[in-house]
Structures are given as C-alpha cells and as structure tokens.
Amino acid sequence: MSSEPECHELEKVTIKFAGDSGDGMQLTGSMFSDESAVFGNDLATFPDYPAEIRAPAGTVAGVSGFQVQIGSVDVHTPGDTADALVAMNPAAFKANIRHIRKGATIVIDMDAWTEDELQKAEMEEDPLKTDLVSSYRIIQAPISAMTRETLKETTLDLKGKDRCKNMFALGIMFWLFNRPLQNTEKYLKKKFEKKPDIIDANVKVLRAGYTYAQTIELFSVNYKIRPAKIKKGVYRQISGNQAVALGIVAASQKADRDAFLGSYPITPASDILHELAKYKEFGVKVIQAEDEIGGICMAIGAAYAGDLAFTTTSGPGLSLKAEAIGLAVIAELPLVIVNVQRGGPSTGLPTKTEQSDLLQAMYGRHGECPLPVIAASTPGNCFEYTLKAAKIAVEYMTPVILLTDGYLGNGSEPWLIPDMDKYPPIESRVPKINKKPYMPYKRDQQTLAREWCVPGMPDLAHRIGGLEKDDRSGHVSYVPQNHEFMVRIRAEKVERVVELVPDQKLIGNKTGDLLVISWGGTFGSLLTAVTEMQAEGNKVSLAHINYLNPFPENLKKIINNFKQVVVCELNLGQLHCILQSQFHNTNFLKYNKIQGQPFMIGELKWHFASLLAGDDL
Amino acid sequence: MSSEPECHELEKVTIKFAGDSGDGMQLTGSMFSDESAVFGNDLATFPDYPAEIRAPAGTVAGVSGFQVQIGSVDVHTPGDTADALVAMNPAAFKANIRHIRKGATIVIDMDAWTEDELQKAEMEEDPLKTDLVSSYRIIQAPISAMTRETLKETTLDLKGKDRCKNMFALGIMFWLFNRPLQNTEKYLKKKFEKKPDIIDANVKVLRAGYTYAQTIELFSVNYKIRPAKIKKGVYRQISGNQAVALGIVAASQKADRDAFLGSYPITPASDILHELAKYKEFGVKVIQAEDEIGGICMAIGAAYAGDLAFTTTSGPGLSLKAEAIGLAVIAELPLVIVNVQRGGPSTGLPTKTEQSDLLQAMYGRHGECPLPVIAASTPGNCFEYTLKAAKIAVEYMTPVILLTDGYLGNGSEPWLIPDMDKYPPIESRVPKINKKPYMPYKRDQQTLAREWCVPGMPDLAHRIGGLEKDDRSGHVSYVPQNHEFMVRIRAEKVERVVELVPDQKLIGNKTGDLLVISWGGTFGSLLTAVTEMQAEGNKVSLAHINYLNPFPENLKKIINNFKQVVVCELNLGQLHCILQSQFHNTNFLKYNKIQGQPFMIGELKWHFASLLAGDDL
Amino acid sequence: MSTAEKITEEKKITRKDFMTDQAVRWCPGCGDYAVLVSVQNALAQLEKNKDDVVFVSGIGCSSRFPYYVDTYGFHTIHGRAVAVATGVKTANPKLDVWVISGDGDSLSIGGNHFIHAIRRNIGLKYLVFNNEIYGLTKGQYSPTTKQGAVTKSSPFGSLEQPFNPASLCIGAESSFYARVTDTNPKMMTEIFVAAAKHKGTAFIEILQNCVIFNNKTHEQITGKEFRDDNQLVLKHGEPMIFGQNKDKGIVLDKTELKVVRIGENGITEADVLKHDAHAESPNLAFMLSRFTLPQYPVPIGIIRQVDRPAYEEQLHAQIKHAKEKKKAVDLNQLLNSGDTWEVD
C-alpha cells in the first residue's frame, strides 16, 4: 500500500459524472449524492439528459450527465463549473470540458479513448495530445479493463460486466472525496434484491474502484467535506416533479377531497403524471387524456363534480389549455394548472429550462380572464406551493397557475420531510340546505368566492356555463351593467387572494444600492450570488418572488428603498414587463439569459458588480 | 292633402329601426342607409342582432335592431341615442327605450300593440298608459292594417302581405327625413328580380307609408339633412368583415400569390369566411377546417407551400390557435391571423363587442414568441389594415395578428372605393438559384427576414420545424448561445417592422392638457368626443393607435407633451398595461367600459371634462 | 294502508319535475323541442332523482339544452362537452351524466374527444343532435352535411364527403349506438331509457330538423309519406322487415346486405335477417351503418348494444384494490417512504 495522500478540507465541491446514455450516469450521480446526503452534506443536483431521442452511442448528442455540488455550508445550486469530472468516453469529455474549472480533476476511461470513439465524438484532434492537458489534472484510468478484470470469475456475460463500469468510476470518486460506501452498498442490495449476482458484481467493482484510487498513486491529495449544519429532521432526496405529485396527494388530504389529475404526457412534466399514477391507494384518480385540451376539460368536470382537480403540462400544453382555462375562470371552479416550463417558443428546446411562460400565464387567454399565478423556487418547495395553489383554488373558487420549470422539475435536493399535521386544512365553502331558488353565484363577503355546490347535493340543482352570467342566480345574462360588474368582481377576487400571500421576504438589508428581483427556479443561483456579494461587503439585497399575481402587499415598499433595481430572469424580461407596468415610478433594470441553462453564479456577480460600479452596460 | 308641414334642417340625426327578428329590420335599416348614402350624407350604422339563438317571436330576447346616424357633417359613430325610433312591437319598444333621446319621435305599429304582445314582452304596464308618453312624440300608426289594406288586391297570402310591413315603416321614415325613394325602388327591383309580384307589393307599401306620413297630420315637422361635403369618388357600403375579405383578395393580387384561408366558423368572424368563399374566381382557396387548430395549421401549411395565408377567428378561436402561432413564429412563415374580438372571457357575450384580446394577442403563447399586432379602426379601413398585415407578414416573414371587433365587423359605413393600382406591391424575397448548401435562415440585413423558399423550387430542398434551429442552416440546434441569438433576433425582427409603421397621427394640437389614447374599433366615438371638446375650447388631443406592436416611433414624443394622458378602452386596461410598461415615465390614466357596448360620446366627454377640471375620479 | 292508498301517497315523478323556469329559446318548429320533451319523459319514467342527474353540453343550438332541464347542468365550451363529462363521471360514478351535443360540436371540433370517449366506454348517455348544419352560427356546413349542399360557407356546394356517424362510432369501438328521429317522441323516450340503463358510452344520433338553416334535410326519412319505406326500424331479435306493406326485408348476400321483396322470387319471411344488436362482433352493425338512401332504408333504433366494462368502473376498481392492499398508509408515511436519512 502506498503512502497516505494529503487530505484537504473543502467547503464546497462540484462533481460532474458524464458518459454515454447507456453508461448509467444518472444512477451513478444519484448514488454519489445520496451517500453525501446521508453523510450530512448539503447538496444540489442537476441531471442533464441528452435531447429527447437516443443518439447513437459515442456521439456528443448521446452524452448524459449528472452534476452535484456538495458542501459543509449551505448549497443552493449544483455549481457553475465542476471541480471534478468523470468522462466515460471522449464525447462526454468534449461535451463537458467547457464547464469544467481550470485546474480541475478529470477522470477518463482510458479504454474508451480509441480512434473510433474520438471519431464518433467528431473530435479532430485527440485533446490528450494538445495543450489542454496542462490546464487540468487528467487521470487516465483503465476503467473498462479493470472492471472486466474484477469480474472475470463471475458468471456475467461481457455486456453485463461492462454495465458495472460506472461503479468503478464511482469508487474512484468516493475515495477522492472521502465518502463512506455503506449506504451505496445497502442501496445496491435493495435495488437488485432478486439478483444477488448483480449485487455482488456491483459491490465488487465499486470497491475495486475505491481501492484502485487508494492504491495507485495518481492522486496526491484527496478531499474531505464535513457535514453541513443543517436543520434536524428526517430527510429524503426529492425532485420538483415528485414534490408536486406528493403535494397533490397532500392537498387532497388537507381538503378532504379525492385528487383528480387530467393530463397528457409532455417533457419535462410527465414525471408528475407517472408519480401520481402510483398513488392509487390514496384514491387519486389519474386520467391520461387524449390531448391537453381533454386533460384540462376532464379536470374541470372533476372539479365541478367535487374533486380536487389538477392538470399538469409544459409550454405547448399550456397554450392548448388557454380556452378551457377561460371556462374555469368564468365558471369559478377550483383547479390547479401546473406548468413545468421549458425552452420555447414552439417545440423550442424541450429538454432545457426557461422562464418564458410567465406572460402567458398572466395574459394568455381571450377576454378579461385573470387568475392567481404562483411559482415554486426549489425542488423541495414545489410541495408547499402545490398545497398553496390548491388552497387558493378552493378557498377562492378559481383556477390557479403554478409555474415550475425543467430545472426544478428534474433537479433534486435533500428535503426535510414536513409534518403534515402542522399544515392548515384547505376549507371549501359548501352550501347549506337552502331556501329555493339556489343562488350559485352568491359570494362570500371577504373572499368573493362562490360556494362549491356539486351535483348530487340535494335540492340545489342549478345550471352554469361559459356565457356571462347573472351576478347571483348564474343564469345567462346579456345585461351590459351585469357584465361589467362580473368582469370587475372576478378581477377583484383575484386581487383579494393577497390575503393568503405572505409578505415578501428580503434577503439582506432593507435599504441599499441594489435590489435584485427574481422569481421561480433561479432562486438557488440568485441566493448564492447575492449572499456572496453581501459577504464581500456590497449593499445588495434579494427579493425572490413566489407570488406573481397578486404580488405580496409589501413589495412596493421594498422596491422603493433601493437605488437600483434589477430583475433577473431566464427570458427576455417578462416579470420586468409586469413590474414596470405596475410600479411605474421605478425604473427597473433587467438582466436576462435565454440559453436553456440556469444562471451561473459568476455571471450574476459580475453583472451586479458592474451595476454597483455604475458601469454603462 | 294636408298643409305642408314645417321642414327643419338638421346636421345629424340618429334613427333606430327595431322589431322582431322576423320583421326584416336589418334590411329596412340598410335601405334607409343606402338611400341616405346615395343622397350624399355621411353616415355610420350598427346592427344589433339578438343573442345567438332565435328567441320566440314577440319577446325582448328576439328583438333585432339597426341604428344609423346620418349627417351633413362628418359622422363617425351610429350615434349614442336615437332621435327617432321605429318599434314594430312592444318588445322592440321595451328593448330600446333606454337608448332613445328624450323628446324623440317614436313610431309604433298600433296593430301589434295588443295585450298578448305586451305579455310576450313581459311588460306589466302598457307604457302608452304611463307618464312615459309625455317625454316622447309617439306616433301610433296602424302599420299592419294599412299594409294589408294596401295589398288587398294582390295575390300574396296573408303571411306574404305581412312581410311587407317593414316597407310601410320605411316609407314613413323616408317622408319624415325627406329622403327620395328612387334608389330603394331600384334596389327592390334588383333584389326580387324574379318575383315581380313581390317587387310590386313592396313598392306599393313603401309608397303607401310615405303617403300616409305625408297625408295624415301626425307630424307637424319633417327634417332635411343636406348632403355632406365628402370626398369625391365612387362609394359603397362596407362592413368590417366584408372589408377584411376584400382585403384578402387585394393582398393576394398585390403579392401575386393565391390567397388561402383556413378557418372555422365563429361569431362574429364567420362572415369573412362566407364572403371569401364566394371569390373562387380570384383563385382564393378556402377550407372550413374541423376546428380552429386545423384552420391555422392548414394556413401554416399553405404559407409554407407559398400561398398568402390567412386564418380568421374570434377570442375562443384565438386561444385555441396559440400553440400553432408559436410554430409560425419559430418557422418564420408569413401568416395573417384576423381576430374579430367579442365579449369574453370564455363564451362570454358572443354577439357583443369588446377589446379584451389585446394582451393575448401580444403575449398569449408559451416561450418568447413575439409578433406584430395591428388593429383596424373603422369598418372601411379593415381593408387597408388587412393589406398592411399581409405586407408585414410577407416582407418580414412573420405571423401578424390583425385585431378588429364585433362593432367593426358587423358595422358598416360608406366606403370610398380605392384605386388598387395606387397600392404598393407586396414583395416576397424568393431565393435565387443557389450554391449548395442552401441556408434557409439567412436573413436580409435590413428587415432580418429570411427568404420565402417553398417546396417545388429546384435544388433548395431543406428541412424546418418547431425545434430551435441554427442561425443560418435551420438545422436543429441545442447550442445555448444559438438559442439566445435566435430568441433575440426574432424579437428584433418584430421591432424592425417599425419601418413599415407610419408616424402616429395626432388629432389636435401637439401640446395640451389632455392626451386621449385609444385603439381599434372605438375610433369613431373617440374622434367625435374629442373633436367636440376641441370645438368647445378644450386643449384635448387624440392619438388613436393602429399599430400596437411595434408602436409608431414618434409615439413617445407625443405622449411627453401633455399634462395628462388617458387611455380609453373597452376592457379593463390592456393597452394601458402595455403603455405603462413601455413608457414608464408617464403616469397613464385609464377609462374603461366593459359592457359589450361601444363608448357613448356623452360619457366620454363627461369623463374628459372631469379630468380637465382636475376632479378626483 | 291499502296498496291503492300507498300508490296515491307515493309522489309520482312526472315530466314537470324536470322542467325549469327558463324560457326555451329555439326557433319555433325546431326539432330540439321534441327531444327535450322526450328526455324529460325518459327521466320521469326512470324515476330519476334530479339531484343525481347532470347534463353537460358544448356550444350550439342544441347545447342550450341543460338550461331547460331541472337537474344539475353545465354548458361548457365548443366541442369539449364529452371531455368535461368524462371528468364528472370519473369523479363521481354515482351521477347520471348526459352529454348534449351537435353534429358540429361532436363531429367537427369535438371529434377527438368523441372517438376517445367511445373507445374508453366511459359511462355517459351521449346525445348528438344531427341537423347536418351549424345552427347557432347561422348555417355553415358541418361534417355531416351532404356533399354538394349550398350553405353559407359553401356557396358553390360543399366538396366534403360527410362522416357517417354510425360507421365512425362503430369504428371507434362503440358499445352502444342508436339512431332516432326527432319526429318520433315515443321511440326517443324508449331509447333514452335503454341508453340510461346501458353501462358505458351510449351514443344516440338524433336526426333533427333545423327549420331555419337546413329545413327538411331528413324529410326523406321522417316525412309521413316516406317513413315506412325509408326507415328500417330495428329491434333486437326481430326480422329486418320494413315498407308500407311490411313486404320488404333485408337478406345477406356474401359480404353485403340486400333489400328484397318478401313474396317475390320465392323469398319468405324466414329468409330475412334477424337483427342482432348484442352480437359481440360489430360486423353486422357496421353493415347496417352503411345503409343510406336511396339504395337502402335508414336503420332506426338500437343498432348495437354490447356489454363491455365502463372506464370509470375499472378505474374505481383499481383504486379500491390498491386501497385494500395498502390499508394503513397515511400521508406522513407516504412522505417518509423511499430512502430517507436523519440529521440530528
């Protein structure tokens, strides 16, 4: 055995696993993350799938990646650039090298570094033979060969053996970052419960990788990342899409109504449908409709019949649902529309993240057709905002749009499992037995919500529909003044939702040189960038908005206390447009990126610094 | 024969014809208008159909009306309140009395004034027996009886005879307003060419009505409205929907392309489809699609194949087309979407007018999906703006939304027939025979438009689609920077359309106390209200906007020169929202009405006066 | 208490119980009136509790129907009634859910939901008022308008081959298809009652007259002077005989059906095909669906009615099963499932 290497302690480290779609990189990344989570690190992950269709093996289009940042301090993003990369083939190297920090450690599978593979990756030159090498610490490990060697005595066929090579790479990384192996071994045992030879092979290769790294003196240092000080409690990994699905079940229980989902598959929202289809034991009714219009219309029918109804989709689906959303608005039925945003317009960049459906969520329907819009900001809080959306929908009898995005939906983080008993109930106003005639559009004085009167209730039969209706009876009404009244009262009802909207939180001081405003899935990046700048002595604060319509009541006051206000979004300035229209005394600046990628901490900080310095941008 | 009555001269007069749906009031109103137009008056008309379903005869829901304002001066609206009403039954009286000026002349058919009819109209009291009578000059004419009497020698059956009674009423009005009869008689002869007995009967009854009014001393005065000083030329009556249809034919000729319409019927846009379906001799291809999505997709296909393509609809249809519009945006294909706005949300008030689809036209699609939006402002200029929309679409290779509304679409006005030879051509950029490979997304330096390369062109075969595409080749591209570039260039292309946008016209002085901003179908009301106030000495000007995206370049300058700016719209403030966001240094006021009805001149003036007086509104 | 007394005491449900106070707004003479009455009669006959009945409609003249029936009602948007109704029925299978729609509403814009509902066999009574025209929007051709018809949107004659709703329905795996005419209220009521008892999607095509925009389009079928010769009234198990003198019948000739005259060429009643609405194979129903004038009489009545599990039944069975299998699960348990770890 070799001499002990140095062990450096790090606060944070970002690791990227990359390989061909068939190389199991998502699993490898998740296992690394899970092990780190159990160890007590804070972390954030981001899977980076190839574009939808399986590309030929070995091509850049076929590269699948998984990035994770772990830390002994709070971690809010998967990291701008990686400190370590595992590249299972040249294509993985090529696809990722731009996002690797200079000086980083790169582990490659030497055995995959062939002429043939270089060609598939369309690399004209072998990068190992260029200057590039000098900028990184490149570890050429014979991963494939060692894996086969390790398994030569097993009964697995060659393909089966090769399938274990990701474990070898994982073993190397475990050693490099000083992780324990127990959890992973336990996980493997559970996953392949019925295939002991597979468990055996994977564990063997994992340990072999670990030992290889320990033995061979390729690494002069390894790293230690202490557990983070995180809140006590029971945790699990959760993705935004899973969190929405669990939120739906939770909301149904809190409202004491069956949950209903009418949906049509679409990337990146489909996982909510998949997840929810599993929870039949909670009485969840899931219909995969023939299309998005069918999906929302079924949900509207279910809401009308008394279920807690949802429809989930992404951009193109939201466009298709526009007309039916209008029906829910005028019928005043509770309904939650979850839109997991992706790159647009049209089919756009379907596997990439973006925040470009906000204006559509606000205005994308004919007629005066207002509804509450809220947005989640971390994978975990997709759960809470789903519950909140349902609460607003039921208590105000209105459709609500909940915006998440591909980054939140697919990304995951450790989630402190909440105690459901501490959540408030969702209360529906159900009509009492009534003197005739029943007035279905009579409103609650405070919320302006009508009652939720559903078929089957005795002696309350009535008719509703998409034509303008009389103020109280709900009968069709062409009376001009009634129309104006109804249009205004529907708008006011949405404004009154503000009573369920908590005050806007401000991260930083109440006054200062620069207020950064952001919303939705960019929270982690903005939080990191702003807190780092605060630590560096800048008078910067962050208001990250979750309630987009109506805005929190104190927002205006916050805005007025800063010299400059900049709105940062992954679009061309949609929240900017709304804010500028509503708070027109302020001159809002904007910072936008529209590349299907999250913000980098670095670019944000650079931009904020320029603003603070008064640079002419 | 009686003594000659006094003849008063009037500048303007508003007349309303109202009766049961079966009474032929639309025809009667049109004939009165036509006769006045030929006589040389300026005029504006507005038909007021009952809600879509035929209601039982005699009920208020079944009342059909036609209002026309004629004048010896410029006339821009059909008038706030009528100076004369023809009410063929009690229901027509009941439905209209609120909109009749006190002191006006009301002609009723005495014979229809029965207990039975009063009951059908749900009138508890006979208004003729109330105080009401004293506020009007009510002429009780035995219209039905006199009609039958006039026709007693003809071969028509009773039903046929009764069908002529509208001519009796028309005759009365012709005498009252001193109109000639020739044109109407000519018209009847043409209309019933093949039925001489019908011509005969109608002409007889028309004359009988005229003579009746002349003979019986019911009217102590009649009125004269001199011809207006209007531009020389050949005129015809035109409705907004007809004008769009003719505009489509004209655009197709100017572009030297076949016109294509993919549409699905919907009130109040269907007439464009009906009208256009007649013009087969101009090579117009019209498909009534299975739904609105099919309609726009067919149009997109036709545009791709080189036709000048259109799709026409109203609110609910625009909602359904959202996704496909996105495809046209990213594919950069020329397409005109005509949206004839109606009362929303949802089915709303389908037969009433409104301006509440503006924000949807601007933002109602997922992703960053900008396109030019323009709006017509008179029935007649629907023609020009259709041509303009097509010109923008083709010359900038983009879908364009043209907004009209129910008021414009159904309303009509005398239209000075333009000389088509004086219109500029619509020029498409067609690729020249090319060195390979063809670059379908190469752009014109000035307009940023790509070429219109259509299947069938030799040696230019290429593939396009809804995924983000490479800057020049059009190949699918997931490159982050390319996406940002493409999103921004599509936005910039729309901004550059400003080169086709004429300067904003200002009616009134360049500076002043109040600038009124309006758009679309409210032009007539705003123009009338503002010019009247100017004549009364107020420093008010009007900027009525037709180009909504992009705005005319000089708009900002105009706005800055007024103490107050108020935006008047038939919605809750949609243009207001856009202006406030784009020109945030100005505090825009707003004045809104959302009753399915046009603005009244009176209410506008009252509001402007309050603003000028600094009243706290 | 005697039986007689009991009967007088029991509140008898009549058509009146299903009438609302809203003025019915169809044109005088519109076929929709007769359908309304027949539906109300069927509900009375079925002794339905009005609280448990829901009418869901799209947009069109016919779709105003829910306003006139004193039950729960939802007048939705164009083409989507059956999708909304699917949600209603799935949410609460105890409700009687009736869909009211037109040829435009269901066969044009709503075509997709229509074929999918039928395939899924969701428990709906689905009435399509086929007047072969768009009534509400004032007279454009619809997907069932006859080829060549001059309408507002086809001034030179419609070019389109119409759908045969029966064939389309059967092609979409229908478990119940019936056709009735608005001129025969008795049969309508009968068939609505049968539909109400059917499990799954009971689709009924109503040949309805639009006096205003397409008057007499079904005259050759419904007219007094034509109906006996031009209608083939089908009853399960009975021979397919028709004609004023009951002397015409249907026989099978290879893969085709043929009209024959009983008594001619040695053909007797025994040769005539018997109607089999319950046949598992849809072949006969499909053949009958092809019958159009003038070559064939038009089949009226229940053409197909077979047993097939309804969608909502199966879904609720799956849920029940899942609940039984995992009884103890509560929300906190669900959240805590999967890989968890504790930080302390």
Add this chain to the structure above:
Amino acid sequence: MSTAEKITEEKKITRKDFMTDQAVRWCPGCGDYAVLVSVQNALAQLEKNKDDVVFVSGIGCSSRFPYYVDTYGFHTIHGRAVAVATGVKTANPKLDVWVISGDGDSLSIGGNHFIHAIRRNIGLKYLVFNNEIYGLTKGQYSPTTKQGAVTKSSPFGSLEQPFNPASLCIGAESSFYARVTDTNPKMMTEIFVAAAKHKGTAFIEILQNCVIFNNKTHEQITGKEFRDDNQLVLKHGEPMIFGQNKDKGIVLDKTELKVVRIGENGITEADVLKHDAHAESPNLAFMLSRFTLPQYPVPIGIIRQVDRPAYEEQLHAQIKHAKEKKKAVDLNQLLNSGDTWEVD
C-alpha cells in the same frame, strides 16, 4: 446515340439521392430505420424529383423522419402534421406530400385531424408508425397500447380499450388503408409505391418496434417463428390463404369471417374467400380490420383501395370553373361590385 448510351447517360435515381447529411438519431435497433430505408427506396423507384416532395411530420421519435430525407421537410407540432399537410397539398397539388406520424401523434392528440383528413380524402401519403407506445416522451401508453399493459403512466396496467386503427380508418370513410411491418422492407417499399400512386389519402399503419419502451410488442406478428401463421398477407384478387404450409384460409360464415383448414372437412382452396381491396362497399375491409390474434391472423398488405375524388382536386376544379365563368373580373371590378354610388 445508341439506346445503351442513352441509358447510361440518364441519371439513375437511387436511394442515396434521398439521404441527408444529418446523423440519424433513433435508438440502435429501432424499427424506424427500416421504414426510412423503404421510403427512400420507394422514392427512388418512383423516380421522384426531390424538389417536388415534401415530408410533413408531427412530434415523436418517428416524426424526426423529415430530417433524414433529402426533400423538402417540415417537422411541425404534436398532432397537427396532417392539418399542416392538408394546407400544403391544397396550396400546391403538384407536390407529393407525405405525412409521418406516430400512434400518439395521430391517434391521440391528432385524432381529429386524422379522421377529417381521411374523410376529406385529401391527397396525402399518410404513414403512422404504430409502436403502441409514446417513444419520445419515454414510455407512456398510447391509444393503441394493449389493455393491461404496464407503462410509465399505467403502473397498475392500462384500463383503456385501444383503437383498432384499421377499423377507425374505415369507419372514417377511408379510400386507402394498408398495414405493413417494419420487418418487411420489401413489402413496405411496394406498398409505399402503391400509396404514392393513390389519389386521396393513402393511410398506412406500420407495425413498428420500439426496442426501448415496448420491445417485441408486435413479436407475435413479425417474429420469424410466428409470422407465417399469424400474418394474413392480402393481395387483391387472390385467395386469403396463410400458414406455414399455406393450408389455412378464410371463409365467410354469415356475417363473420372464419379461419378454416384447407383439406379438412372437405374444404378446398376454391371455398376460400378472395381478397377484394377495390370493393366499393367497405364491409369486407371492416371485417378484416377486426382480425386480431390469437383468434385470427393479422391482415398485412393493402386492405382497402378505392377510387374517390381527392379533396384538392375538387377544390381546384371549382376554382377553375369559377375562373372560366367569370373571366374578365379584376380587383378594381370586384371592389366596385354591388351597390355603389358616386359623389362629385
């Protein structure tokens, strides 16, 4: 110049002429590859000028097809390919317009455009890749997925009765329906060639294998060991005989078709039904559409092909006629038509 010389001079069109430089991005082993090759071969065989050919697709794995054919191509949005293609063909009937779509794209979200295109008989070659799954979105059930199938969106088994695309198509008035398997490139090419020559909508269902999410779903039909017994290869005018030993046949039994063994119970080849793809009546085609395993072999080949005017033909004829009737009309004349008056 001799004939031989001429021939060498003429540029022979081959598959290569229809290949693009784009890397084909389907999973290794995906059935889509074979279809691509067969289509390219058909185009070559038809000696198509690539400038006049357009491929229009929706969204799905299969819908990436246009990128791989060197003709004009338009990759549109989910479910709408056939509507876009309708526009293309109507605008320019001279183009050869091919629609590429999947079972989700055409039978789920695109169902309405699908049935209407078929009814209209618009001149499209319409290929649906039926892998009985949503491939691109990673494995949800589709409207053709077998009942009970466990997929991503049906963890407890799908409850839905699938569509039978053949029955639906025929129910929607199809003039051309064929079924092929991705395992038989020769037949695919043959049938694509026949489709290309058909006037109106030529619909082809391709039984395609998705190796990743629904591997071997058609195995019972396409597998080497099954195909002879489980495929009924249909040719117009030829007897319906199948089986490894060509000893099974189809006979008519009242309104049903039956599988019999030739040589048993006195049955000879002469008793076996002959395929009639050109029959005006769709009855036989419908009966064949109902054939599913295990009771019946699965019909492969052209099941129906009849003459019916294509939509775009009729429309252009109407336009031509109108132009001939009103020759002199120009734009200024149009604007000046109707009632006009002069102000001077």
